[in-house]
Amino acid sequence: MIEWSVLLAWIVKATVIYLGLVNVGALMTLAERKFSAWMQYRIGPNRVGPFGLLQPLADGVKFIFKEELMPAGANKMLFRFAPVIAALPSMMTIAVIPFTTKDVVLGGWNIGTFSIVNLDIGVLYILALGGLSVYGLIIGGWASNSKYSLLGGLRASAQMISYELTLILTILAVVVMAGSLDLQQIALSQNKVTDWNIWYQPLAFLMFVVATFAETNRHPFDFAECEPELVAGFHTEYSSMKFALFFIGEYSAMTVMACLTTTLFLGGPSVPFLEDPHWALQIAAFLAKAGFFLFLFIWVRWTLPRFRFDQLMALGWKVFLPLALLNLLATGVVKSLV
Amino acid sequence: MANALFYLMAAGAVAAALGVVLAKSPIQCVLSLLASFFCLATIYLLAGFQFLAAAQILVYAGAIMVLFLFVIMLLNLGNPSSKDGAEDGLFRRKGAFLSVIVAAATMAAGAMAVTADGLAPATQPMPEHGIDTINGLAGEMFGRYLLPFEAISILLLATAVAVVVLAKRDRKDAGKGS
Numbered sequence: 001m002i003e004w005s006v007l008l009a010w011i012v013k014a015t016v017i018y019l020g021l022v023n024v025g026a027l028m029t030l031a032e033r034k035f036s037a038w039m040q041y042r043i044g045p046n047r048v049g050p051f052g053l054l055q056p057l058a059d060g061v062k063f064i065f066k067e068e069l070m071p072a073g074a075n076k077m078l079f080r081f082a083p084v085i086a087a088l089p090s091m092m093t094i095a096v097i098p099f100t101t102k103d104v105v106l107g108g109w110n111i112g113t114f115s116i117v118n119l120d121i122g123v124l125y126i127l128a129l130g131g132l133s134v135y136g137l138i139i140g141g142w143a144s145n146s147k148y149s150l151l152g153g154l155r156a157s158a159q160m161i162s163y164e165l166t167l168i169l170t171i172l173a174v175v176v177m178a179g180s181l182d183l184q185q186i187a188l189s190q191n192k193v194t195d196w197n198i199w200y201q202p203l204a205f206l207m208f209v210v211a212t213f214a215e216t217n218r219h220p221f222d223f224a225e226c227e228p229e230l231v232a233g234f235h236t237e238y239s240s241m242k243f244a245l246f247f248i249g250e251y252s253a254m255t256v257m258a259c260l261t262t263t264l265f266l267g268g269p270s271v272p273f274l275e276d277p278h279w280a281l282q283i284a285a286f287l288a289k290a291g292f293f294l295f296l297f298i299w300v301r302w303t304l305p306r307f308r309f310d311q312l313m314a315l316g317w318k319v320f321l322p323l324a325l326l327n328l329l330a331t332g333v334v335k336s337l338v
Numbered sequence: 339m340a341n342a343l344f345y346l347m348a349a350g351a352v353a354a355a356l357g358v359v360l361a362k363s364p365i366q367c368v369l370s371l372l373a374s375f376f377c378l379a380t381i382y383l384l385a386g387f388q389f390l391a392a393a394q395i396l397v398y399a400g401a402i403m404v405l406f407l408f409v410i411m412l413l414n415l416g417n418p419s420s421k422d423g424a425e426d427g428l429f430r431r432k433g434a435f436l437s438v439i440v441a442a443a444t445m446a447a448g449a450m451a452v453t454a455d456g457l458a459p460a461t462q463p464m465p466e467h468g469i470d471t472i473n474g475l476a477g478e479m480f481g482r483y484l485l486p487f488e489a490i491s492i493l494l495l496a497t498a499v500a501v502v503v504l505a506k507r508d509r510k511d512a513g514k515g516s
Contacts, residue, residue, distance in 0.1 A: 124392035131400030142411050157408045
C-alpha cells in the first residue's frame with residue numbers, strides 16, 4: 001500500500017496546483033481587461049473590490065445566474081458535453097509540469113518535487129491530452145446546429161492539427177537536446193542560465209511560441225471565434241456556465257502552454273546565477289517566467305491585427321513545418337557530432 | 339482495484355466498439371470509436387505500457403479521429419434518410435457479413451499464432467530493461483526491429499504519396515468534366 005504521508009503529499013500538491021490553475025484563469029480574465037484598457041487609454045473594470053480585483057468573482061456569479069439556452073435542433077447530449085471536453089484535457093495536463101527540481105520540505109516534511117506526478121513520458125502526456133481539447137471546440141460547434149458555430153469548429157480543428165505538427169517538432173528538438181521525455185529531466189538539464197535551451201534553440205523557441213498561440217486559439221490566430229465573420233465562432237450558441245467552461249478551458253490551456261514554454265526553453269524552475277537555490281525561490285522563478293508568457297498572450301492580442309485563415313495555413317505548412325524539420329535535423333546532426 | 343478497472347475498461351471498449359457499428363449517425367460512430375480508443379489506452383496503461391498509451395491517444399484520438407470528424411462534418415453526413423432505406427439495409431447486411439468474416443479471420447489468426455508458438459505473451463522473455471521505458475523501446479525499435487520499422491515507414495510514405503496522386507487526379511477530372 002501507499003504510505004499515508006505520500007498520499008497526503010499528493011493531495012496537498014494536487015489541491016494547491018489545481019486551485020492555482022483555476023485562479024490564474026480567473027485572474028487572467030481580469031488581467032486581459034485591465035491591460036487592454038491601459039493599452040487603449042481606458043480605465044478598465046474598477047468597481048468590484050479594490051482596483052476591480054474582485055471582478056472575476058462577480059463575473060462567476062453572473063455566469064451562474066444567466067439563463068441556459070439550448071438552440072433548436074441542437075444535439076442535446078453533445079451540446080452539454082462539449083464544454084467539459086474543452087476544459088478537462090488542458091486542466092489535466094498541468095499535472096506533469098515541474099514547478100521545482102528540488103524536493104519541497106515543509107517543516108521537516110519532505111513532499112518531493114513540486115509537481116503532481118513525474119512521468120517518464122511527460123512531454124507525450126501533455127501533447128496527447130492537449131491535442132484533445134480540440135474535440136470540445138469541434139463537437140460544440142457541430143452540436144449547436146448553427147452555421148457560424150460549425151465553421152468555427154471546423155476552423156479550430158484544421159488550425160490545431162496543422163500547428164500541432166510544429167509544436168511537436170519544436171519540442172522534439174528540445175527533447176534531443178535533453179535526451180529525455182521527462183519534463184523534470186529537461187528542466188534539470190538547463191540548471192545553469194547558460195544551458196537554457198532558448199540560447200541553443202532560438203528558432204525552435206520562436207516557432208514554439210507562435211504555435212502555442214495557434215494551439216490555444218488566441219489572437220492573432222483566433223479564427224475559431226473571429227467575431228467579424230463568425231459572430232463568436234464555436235461558442236456562439238453557448239450561454240451561462242457552459243460558456244464559462246470554454247473560457248476556463250482556454251485560459252487553462254494558455255497557462256499550461258506558458259508553463260511548458262518555461263520548462264522547455266527557459267530552464268523551468270532554474271534561477272539565474274544561483275547554483276543551488278531554495279525551493280521557494282525556484283517556484284517564484286518559475287511563476288515569474290510563466291507569468292511573462294501569460295502576459296505575452298495578452299500583449300500580442302491587443303497589439304497585432306488578426307491574420308487571414310489562408311495566411312495562417314500557409315505559415316503553418318509552408319514555413320514552419322519545413323523550418324521545424326530542418327531545425328530538428330540540424331539539432332540531431334550537431335548533437336551527434338558534439 | 340486494477341482488476342476491476344481492467345474489466346470496466348474492457349467492457350467499455352467492447353461496448354464502444356459495438357456503438358461504432360450500431361450507431362445511426364456518423365458522428366456518434368466516430369465518438370464511440372474515440373471512447374473505445376480511450377478504454378484501450380487505459381488498458382495499455384494498466385499493463386504498464388505508458389508510451390503505447392500516450393501514442394494511442396496522440397496519434398489516433400488526437401490526430402486521425404479529428405480528421406474523420408472534420409470530413410464527416412464537412413460533408414454534413416446526417417442520419418441516413420428513410421427514402422433510401424432499401425439500399426441502406428442491403429449495405430448494412432453486406433457490412434455485417436463482412437465484419438463477421440473479418441472478426442472470425444482475426445480470431446483464427448490470433449489463435450493460430452498462440453498455438454503455433456505454444457506460448458502466451460507473458461511467458462515470452464522480455465528484454466532485460468523492459469520494453470516500456472523510452473530507452474528500451476527505442477533500443478528495440480532501432481536495433482533488432484530496424485528493418486521492419488523502416489519498411490513500415492516506406493509503406494506509409496508510399497501510401498501518403500499515392501493518396502495525394504489519386505486526389506489530384508480526381509480533382510483534374512472533375513475540373514474537365516464540369
